[in-house]
Amino acid sequence: MFRQLLVNAARNFGARYDYDIGYLEAMVALSERGFLKLALLTPFTQERFGLPAAPYYAAKFIAARAMDCGSCAMLIIRMAEEAGVRPDALAAIARRGPADADMRLAADYAMAVITNTGELPALIETARERFGEKGLYGLASAVTAGQLYPTLKRGVGAALSCEILPAEFRETA
Template sequence: MIRWFLNRQARAFGRRYDYDTAYMHDVINAAPKAGMRMAAFPYATGFRGPPEAGEVVAGAMLASTLDGDCGPCAQLVVDMVTQAGGDPGKLRLCAEGMDAEAGDVGMGFRFAKAAISGDPLADDLRAEIEARFGKEAVIAAAFAAATGRWYPVFKRGLGHGAACTRLRFGDRSVNVLTVS
């Protein structure tokens, strides 16, 4: 019964975002307990903080995901943020290396890159995020920076990694710069 339910949820997710969920089905069918944990991961790590910090968190999610992948997982982040009302143009600027022009999305993008690489710039960006949006926004951006690359790494570990692709940002498709 749990396999049926989890597979059903994975199919619905795939349809909603036009996303290949084959790796999810592999996990669910081989180890339902692992499938349950995989399904719970977004609930455990998906703290988004105050709504006014949404752009910062979106930028951090994109940077972290691009750190692990420049293909389907990154496209999924773009699609999810866009569907939630985010600006695909600002995400595109970040992906093309013009994050300084992307406002709060760019600040979150730079924060995640700095946090991932251990760059001291993360301290300045953290202070700016906290001053403008509060401590909850910092926590949300840190969650996004730490966990965005989980799925790409997990998928590669299962043999479902994908080559880099062009990403769609609204009506434009672009090659992205890798974050690492």
């Protein structure tokens, strides 16, 4: 009975966001406790620490896209849209086109964190000045959250069937 409640919760999430939750169903079947522990991370993976939705989702999207899982990146786009962030704003960030300054800073910050570039210390300071200490933690949590599920999916082989991200959300050369 409890297992079915967990599966139903995962299925509701999948239906809400048009997201394949097969790997989550498999996790429930293998370990209800493991699934519950993952579910306990959900509040953290959605915590913005006071950061506005647009820069938060810009950082989270860039982090997920870097993991090359189209379905995970699309999930974040759908969640961003639900939070009031326009998909075309994320597409502009993705293609390095003209974009909102806060979203551009968040996207650049996310890439610097992921790649550990020499620009990171300056971007941390700029983000701290722009968003405050809490906002900086919001950006860091967005990058962490954006990579958590794609990493899990890749590790269990579920990312092998990830869809390709639509062209408007891919980086241009």
